[in-house]
Amino acid sequence: MSTSRTTPRHPTSGEPDFPAWLAGLSDDTLVRLCELRADVASPPPASLGVLASRLRLPASTARAMGTLTWPELLVLATAAALGADSGPVPLGAVSRRLGVDHDEPAFRAAVDTLRDLALFWGDPAHVRIVPVTGAAVEAAPVQAPLPGEPVGTDLDTAWSGLSERALGVLGAVARGRTPVGALGSGASETVRAAASELVDAGLAEVTGTADGEVVVPRAHALDRARHGARPSGSSLLDVPTWSVPGASTRGSASTGTTTGTTTGTTVSDRADASGGVAALDLLHRCDAVLAALSLHPAATLKAGGVGVRELRRVARAAGVDEHELPLLLEVLAAAGLIAVGDTDVGDAGFDSVWAPTESADVWSARDRARRWAELVLAWWSMPRAPWRVGSEIEGGGTVPALGDPTGPPASGGRDRVLRALAELDPGSEPGDDLLPEVVRWFSPVWFSRAGSRPCTQTVSEAKRLGLVVGTTATTAARLLTSGTPIAGLPTAGLPTVDDLEPVLTAALPEPVSEVIVQADLTILAPGPLVPELAADFALLADVESAGAATTYRVTEKSLRRALDSGRTAAGIRDLLARTSITPVPQSLDYLIEDVARRHGRLRVGAALSFIRCDDPSLVAQVLGSPVAESCALRSVAPTVLISQARPLDLVEALREHGYAPVVEDTSGTVVALTRPVARISATSPGRAPRVPTRAATPAELRAAITAMRSADRVRSARGGSGSGYTGESAIARLHEAAGSGTAVTVSVVDAQGRSTSRLIIPASVAGGRIEGVEPDSADAVTLPLHRVISVSDVDPTR
Numbered sequence: 001m002s003t004s005r006t007t008p009r010h011p012t013s014g015e016p017d018f019p020a021w022l023a024g025l026s027d028d029t030l031v032r033l034c035e036l037r038a039d040v041a042s043p044p045p046a047s048l049g050v051l052a053s054r055l056r057l058p059a060s061t062a063r064a065m066g067t068l069t070w071p072e073l074l075v076l077a078t079a080a081a082l083g084a085d086s087g088p089v090p091l092g093a094v095s096r097r098l099g100v101d102h103d104e105p106a107f108r109a110a111v112d113t114l115r116d117l118a119l120f121w122g123d124p125a126h127v128r129i130v131p132v133t134g135a136a137v138e139a140a141p142v143q144a145p146l147p148g149e150p151v152g153t154d155l156d157t158a159w160s161g162l163s164e165r166a167l168g169v170l171g172a173v174a175r176g177r178t179p180v181g182a183l184g185s186g187a188s189e190t191v192r193a194a195a196s197e198l199v200d201a202g203l204a205e206v207t208g209t210a211d212g213e214v215v216v217p218r219a220h221a222l223d224r225a226r227h228g229a230r231p232s233g234s235s236l237l238d239v240p241t242w243s244v245p246g247a248s249t250r251g252s253a254s255t256g257t258t259t260g261t262t263t264g265t266t267v268s269d270r271a272d273a274s275g276g277v278a279a280l281d282l283l284h285r286c287d288a289v290l291a292a293l294s295l296h297p298a299a300t301l302k303a304g305g306v307g308v309r310e311l312r313r314v315a316r317a318a319g320v321d322e323h324e325l326p327l328l329l330e331v332l333a334a335a336g337l338i339a340v341g342d343t344d345v346g347d348a349g350f351d352s353v354w355a356p357t358e359s360a361d362v363w364s365a366r367d368r369a370r371r372w373a374e375l376v377l378a379w380w381s382m383p384r385a386p387w388r389v390g391s392e393i394e395g396g397g398t399v400p401a402l403g404d405p406t407g408p409p410a411s412g413g414r415d416r417v418l419r420a421l422a423e424l425d426p427g428s429e430p431g432d433d434l435l436p437e438v439v440r441w442f443s444p445v446w447f448s449r450a451g452s453r454p455c456t457q458t459v460s461e462a463k464r465l466g467l468v469v470g471t472t473a474t475t476a477a478r479l480l481t482s483g484t485p486i487a488g489l490p491t492a493g494l495p496t497v498d499d500l501e502p503v504l505t506a507a508l509p510e511p512v513s514e515v516i517v518q519a520d521l522t523i524l525a526p527g528p529l530v531p532e533l534a535a536d537f538a539l540l541a542d543v544e545s546a547g548a549a550t551t552y553r554v555t556e557k558s559l560r561r562a563l564d565s566g567r568t569a570a571g572i573r574d575l576l577a578r579t580s581i582t583p584v585p586q587s588l589d590y591l592i593e594d595v596a597r598r599h600g601r602l603r604v605g606a607a608l609s610f611i612r613c614d615d616p617s618l619v620a621q622v623l624g625s626p627v628a629e630s631c632a633l634r635s636v637a638p639t640v641l642i643s644q645a646r647p648l649d650l651v652e653a654l655r656e657h658g659y660a661p662v663v664e665d666t667s668g669t670v671v672a673l674t675r676p677v678a679r680i681s682a683t684s685p686g687r688a689p690r691v692p693t694r695a696a697t698p699a700e701l702r703a704a705i706t707a708m709r710s711a712d713r714v715r716s717a718r719g720g721s722g723s724g725y726t727g728e729s730a731i732a733r734l735h736e737a738a739g740s741g742t743a744v745t746v747s748v749v750d751a752q753g754r755s756t757s758r759l760i761i762p763a764s765v766a767g768g769r770i771e772g773v774e775p776d777s778a779d780a781v782t783l784p785l786h787r788v789i790s791v792s793d794v795d796p797t798r
Contacts, residue, residue: 018130019052021121023712029116031701036117037064038695044704047711053729055118056132056736064117065136066445071237073142073444074098074219075110076119079127081144085134085739088126097145099235106237131739132732141178141448145219145236150202155220156229158201167225169194170203173217174225175436177448183213226437242430242438243423267472268426275474276507277547279372279466280528282328284546285320286337286375287364289328290356292317293338294677297353298329298402300340305400306354308390326389326401327461329354331375333402334382337363340402341680354402357680368528369508373500376465380480381494385410387457410458413450416443417458419481421473430471435459438471466504476503517580521588523552536575539565554588559595560660564672569596595660600670602654602661607642609650611661614639627653648673730791734770737791738762743775745792748783755789 025033030051034041040054054060068076078097082089091111095102111127114120122128129137150158162170169191173181183195183206195215198204203221206213217225219236227240296317298310306314306329314329315322332338337360342351363371383405391399399406420442424430430438436452447455462468467477479495512527515537523541526549528534540562541552562572569592576584602622603612613619616638622628623635631645631653643650647663651673654661662670696704725733737744747757760772760781770783 018056018121019049022052022055022118023048023709027702027705030705031698032116033118034696034701034705035698036067039063041696041701041704044696045708048708049712050727050729051708053725053727053732056130056732057728058132058136058735061119061130061132061136064119065133065140066443067117068113068445069110070142070441070444071106072110072113073140074144074236075107076114076129076133077137077140077142077144079120080129080134080137081146084120084127084129085131088122088128090126094127097147098237099145099151100237104235104237106235110237131736135739141444143179143216143219143222148202149218149220151220155203155224158203159221159224162201162203163194163197165190165194166197166201169215170198170217170221170225173215174222175452177451179217179222181215183215185212226440239441240437242434243428244425266427268475271426271469271472271474272476272503272507273509274469275466275476276504277466278464278469279504280368280508280550281546282375282465283368283371284543285318285324285328286332288318288320289314289325289332290337290360290364293355294679295345297343297345297350297355299350300352300354300402301400303400303403305403307400311401324464327386327464329401330382330384330386331379331465332360334384335363335374335378339680343680345677355680356677361679367501369501369504370497372466372504373497376467376476376480376500377494377497379461379465380414381411383409383411385413385454385457386461387454410454413446413454414458414462415481416446417455418462418467418473418477419443421459421468421471422478422481424471424473426472428471432456432459432471435471474503475507476500479503513579514581515579516582517576517584517588518582519585519587521554521585521591523554523576523580525550525552533579539567540572540575554591556591556595556660557655559592560599560655563596563599564662564670566670566672569593598660600660600662602659603664603668604647604651604654604661605664605666607644609643609645609647610636611641611643611650611654612639622654622659625657627657627659725791726789730788731765731785733791733793734762734765734788738765738772743794745794746770746783746788747790747792748787749789750787758783759794 022030037055037060039060040051045051045054065073065076075094075098079089079094082093082097092102095104095107098107100107111120114127119129119133120127121130169181173179181195183192195204195206198215198217198221199206202218204215204217206215208214223236224230227242230238231241292314296313298306298314301307311325312322315325318325320328329338333354337357338354339357340352340354343353343355344350363374385407386401388399388406388410389401393399393406417439420439423442424438436447436455439455440447459468459471462477467474467480473481479499509527511530512525513530513533514526515529515533516524516526518524522544523537525537529537529550537552539558541554541558544551544553559572563569572592573584573589576588601613601615601618604610605612611619611622611633613622619635619639619641623633623641627633627650631643631650633641633643635641645653651661651663663673665671733744734746736742741761743759743761745757745759747755749755758781759775760770760783761775762770762772764771765785768785770781770785770788772781773779774781
């Protein structure tokens with residue numbers, strides 16, 4: 001948004017220009033600059049002049065400003081308001097406008113960051129910004145403080161005199177993406193009266209724009225509406241009270257630091273432990289989804305993705321919440337554990353369905369910590385945002401699960417949100433309601449584009465993955481963000497599975513080898529079971545709830561499953577007696593005995609299938625049940641029935657009606673039949689994980705800078721090339737001229753190859769063309785940008 005200038009533009013004659021200032025920097029400083037603004041160093045510039053041009057391109061400037069925190073953006077906006085795009089502004093003038101000392105750590109840190117990014121330039125005692133940066137600040141979501149606006153006790157007095165309606169309007173503007181509230185034709189008289197009250201109190205101004213009137217809060221009023229009253233001595237650059245344990249940004253240096261460290265360590269450990277519980281629950285749910293898709297793959301829509309009906313069916317089959325399923329599916333797909341393709345389940349064929357890949361079997365056999373690490377890395381880098389599933393699409397319809405990506409890549413948003421939480425002291429608990437303001441403080445430009453919903457939804461997903469507990473980032477989340485460069489998305493610094501695996505291992509309690517068998521036929525494991533017991537109990541009972549403590553429930557079905565696999569009633573009782581720290585309840589003993597007694601009395605074989613039993617009365621009972629009709633049973637002997645159903649189908653039909661058959665082979669030996677499962681051999685095209693762009697190493701950047709300096713020396717020895725700009729330099733010069741309103745000579749080539757030169761004052765450089773005015777005739781001029789071959793400065797005496 002626009003900032004009011006309080007000083008006139010002043011001439012720049014006698015000041016070194018930006019390329020000359022850049023050339024005077026040390027190699028170490030230039031390496032640091034290219035690391036922070038990697039886009040200007042790829043491919044390596046041919047000269048320092050080209051580097052200067054890239055740094056002044058609007059796109060590069062926007063990327064750099066997107067990395068700024070709120071204090072850094074506020075310092076930049078204040079310098080722009082003081083006219084730093086027209087000439088040097090003393091640093092003291094900037095600090096005084098912000099109400100801080102010149103040597104205030106927060107102020108110095110912001111200035112150093114802006115210099116490192118080349119958004120500030122000039123001698124150390126002054127700051128300057130190039131016109132492109134000034135234009136970007138005009139559109140940024142920030143309001144620089146103005147002279148005379150209420151601060152301190154004056155702000156308290158003005159604030160206490162506001163009505164509820166004025167406070168409501170100010171709060172609504174403060175919570176918006178940009179610090180501007182529209183007062184269009186639809187604004188009520190109540191809103192207009194509240195805006196007038198804010199203006200009268202000196203806390204806002206009402207100004208006109210092309211879209212109508214807007215209300216713009218003053219900087220200190222905006223800060224108070226967002227973060228509440230600040231402690232005495234705190235400035236706009238200090239992190240709000242929600243960032244520090246004890247709700248105070250300033251306190252006793254020695255005592256506060258010690259307490260904060262101790263508290264932070266304790267809270268961090270607790271957060272890691274809670275995150276580990278969420279990770280175990282995530283793995284359990286992913287296993288359930290894979291099992292459901294193995295038997296009944298999810299059909300795709302004609303336009304791609306999985307529809308609402310399929311999501312509901314898979315959610316019911318897997319026993320997971322329907323709203324949680326998109327996240328599980330997207331993470332499994334990003335990890336390569338499910339894919340779309342053609343597959344078979346037994347004799348049934350499926351075309352274009354989502355089903356587990358062959359990698360899912362390998363993944364399922366790995367250690368829990370490694371399985372979790374692979375899912376986390378898949379979520380961190382995948383471009384799709386599961387929380388967008390179900391949102392309306394422009395033109396009609398909703399976003400499907402597992403469809404083509406919509407909107408900007410979500411990986412950048414995850415980095416912004418988790419980085420903001422990772423910057424906080426682990427002991428601070430700002431709460432979910434303040435979460436958007438936390439993210440806005442650390443990424444104001446991104447927040448102005450995205451809004452609060454991506455913040456809350458991203459944290460919700462991170463909680464399910466065990467990366468965030470409440471609003472506390474776990475060690476795993478901090479590890480993810482520490483591997484990300486300042487310029488944006490996760491790249492070459494991304495942690496590996498080997499880096500993340502020990503984090504969960506350390507957060508989980510030691511595996512246990514004892515359980516608690518309870519009278520309600522549940523078994524409580526007070527921690528992760530040792531692998532051999534985990535396999536036994538997964539066969540013997542069904543998981544009812546997973547986490548640090550797992551609850552199993554023993555049912556007839558689960559006992560039949562164990563008996564089918566070759567376990568005996570005596571072996572099951574021995575397992576329970578050996579591992580339970582409580583006596584095995586009599587009700588469970590009775591259930592085991594009853595299921596074992598009925599288990600295997602009926603024998604199923606292949607006719608397609610047959611049933612044999614030594615008890616003719618039981619055979620007659622089966623022949624009179626609904627199974628006889630559904631499976632086409634008929635009697636061939638008093639103790640033998642045959643069927644046209646497959647053995648497994650017949651077994652499942654009998655079990656549904658309360659019988660307990662087993663399957664035997666031709667020799668009479670009991671065998672265990674399992675349902676065939678769907679597997680897809682190759683991952684779907686287009687679902688491959690994103691390959692990070694490799695960042696140049698410091699050594700490579702230093703070599704590139706050496707080459708640039710050498711090229712500049714050669715050019716200087718040959719006499720230079722005057723004031724002409726070509727390539728990227730020409731585009732950057734046009735943007736500068738458009739921002740400052742200066743005339744330039746533009747050389748263009750027509751379709752026949754003839755070159756002509758035009759003297760114009762550019763007004764805009766966008767959409768592939770240059771629009772401006774011919775200064776002598778005042779005629780409008782439009783030139784195609786792709787035909788520009790050079791741009792030259794105009795003699796200022798002309």
